[in-house]
Amino acid sequence: MQPTVDMPRAGGRLEVRDLTVAYGRDRPVIRNFSFDLPEGESLAIVGESGCGKSTLLTALAGLRAPVSGRVTWEEGAITDLKTSFVWQSLALFPWKRVRENLELPLLLEGRNRYDAAEREHLVAEMLEELGLTGLEKRFPSELSGGQRQRLALGRALIAKPEILFMDEPFSALDALLRERLQDVLMSLRRKHPVRLLFVTHDIAEAVFLADRILVLGARPSRILACLENPAHTLADEPGLRDRAVNFDMIRTVHRTLREAADTRDGSPRLSDVDPLTADDLLKKEEGAC
Numbered sequence: 001m002q003p004t005v006d007m008p009r010a011g012g013r014l015e016v017r018d019l020t021v022a023y024g025r026d027r028p029v030i031r032n033f034s035f036d037l038p039e040g041e042s043l044a045i046v047g048e049s050g051c052g053k054s055t056l057l058t059a060l061a062g063l064r065a066p067v068s069g070r071v072t073w074e075e076g077a078i079t080d081l082k083t084s085f086v087w088q089s090l091a092l093f094p095w096k097r098v099r100e101n102l103e104l105p106l107l108l109e110g111r112n113r114y115d116a117a118e119r120e121h122l123v124a125e126m127l128e129e130l131g132l133t134g135l136e137k138r139f140p141s142e143l144s145g146g147q148r149q150r151l152a153l154g155r156a157l158i159a160k161p162e163i164l165f166m167d168e169p170f171s172a173l174d175a176l177l178r179e180r181l182q183d184v185l186m187s188l189r190r191k192h193p194v195r196l197l198f199v200t201h202d203i204a205e206a207v208f209l210a211d212r213i214l215v216l217g218a219r220p221s222r223i224l225a226c227l228e229n230p231a232h233t234l235a236d237e238p239g240l241r242d243r244a245v246n247f248d249m250i251r252t253v254h255r256t257l258r259e260a261a262d263t264r265d266g267s268p269r270l271s272d273v274d275p276l277t278a279d280d281l282l283k284k285e286e287g288a289c
Contacts, residue, residue: 012074013039014060019069021052021059028067029055035226037212039074042196042232044206046253047216047224048261053199054167056216060197061085061165081163084156084194088168090148092140098151099123099136105159122158129188130154146177150184157192166198170205179241182208190234203257207231207249208241215253217260225256 014037022028029052037043045053058064060071062078063085073081084105092101102123106114114122127133130150140148149169156164170178182205189196200206206213211232215224231249233240240246 013037014043014074015070015072016060017070017072019056019059019071020067021055021064022067030059030221032069033223034069035214035223037197040195041211042209043198043212043214044210045197045199045214045216046201046203046206046257048218048257049201050221051216051218052221053216057165057167057197057199078163082159082161083163083165084159084161086152086156086164086166086169088171090140090152090169092148092152092155094140097137097139098127098132098143101140101151102126102136102155102158105155109159126154126158129191130184145173146181149173149181153181153185153188157188157194160192161194164194164196164198166196168199168201171201178202178205185209186234187236190236203250203253204241204246206253207246213249213253215256217257224260227252227256 016036017034019030019033020028021030033056045056047053055064059066060078061083062071071078075081093104096104103119106119106122123136124133127136130153132147132150132154135143135147140151143151152169156166170181173181186209196209198209207229209232211229213225213227213229215227216222217224227249229249231243231245
């Protein structure tokens with residue numbers, strides 16, 4: 001039997017009402033978005049390029065002021081909650097070594113919060129969890145892509161935030177390394193429970209990591225669906241990605257995006273097209289020759 005993981009209740013319920021966010025007054029990216037996220041649940045934001053995923057995430061994190069509407073966290077303003085952000089660029093300080101990058105959030109908490117011995121212990125513990133022990137004196141440029149990703153995750157989690165925001169942190173990695181980093185994140189969340197809100201282009205990643213999936217459409221930006229995800233679990237079990245419920249959920253998200261795109265572009269929807277058999281395809285190819 002797998003141990004249960006007590007996820008944080010940080011922020012309580014998230015309510016977004018009639019949210020409009022723009023780049024300047026004449027360039028609205030998100031118009032009149034409304035949705036709810038129940039207490040303690042993690043959220044993945046997926047959608048086509050240009051639909052406003054990253055813009056929405058920064059608004060939820062309090063890093064971008066809306067033109068109108070509101071973002072309300074039940075336990076208070078987002079600025080009153082302890083948060084961390086992992087950017088697509090990772091934003092590691094290139095002139096600081098691995099140990100110094102990891103220690104920085106502890107120093108920013110105030111020198112009276114953690115003394116030198118506590119900081120040393122927390123950094124050493126996180127280095128071991130990240131598999132970076134022995135690399136603490138290296139600069140980020142001396143690490144592999146996967147090692148830099150792990151360092152960014154560790155730096156975000158070492159000070160025990162209540163909410164972790166991530167904007168496509170694994171997008172530059174190959175498929176297998178990306179899965180390994182997802183496993184690292186799951187392992188870290190089991191030991192350092194944190195509420196997760198993130199943007200991804202990878203539907204399988206969204207299904208693997210989030211309780212709910214917010215599906216956005218582009219041109220115009222809009223919410224297509226906010227889906228409960230029965231496939232998500234923090235249990236440490238082998239073969240989680242191979243379960244039928246995972247594949248069903250991936251198909252559901254993909255179909256939601258595809259049908260919205262087909263309808264917008266005037267193409268026939270998948271459900272309106274008669275399926276072709278292998279014999280049909282062969283005849284088509286023979287006829288084309």
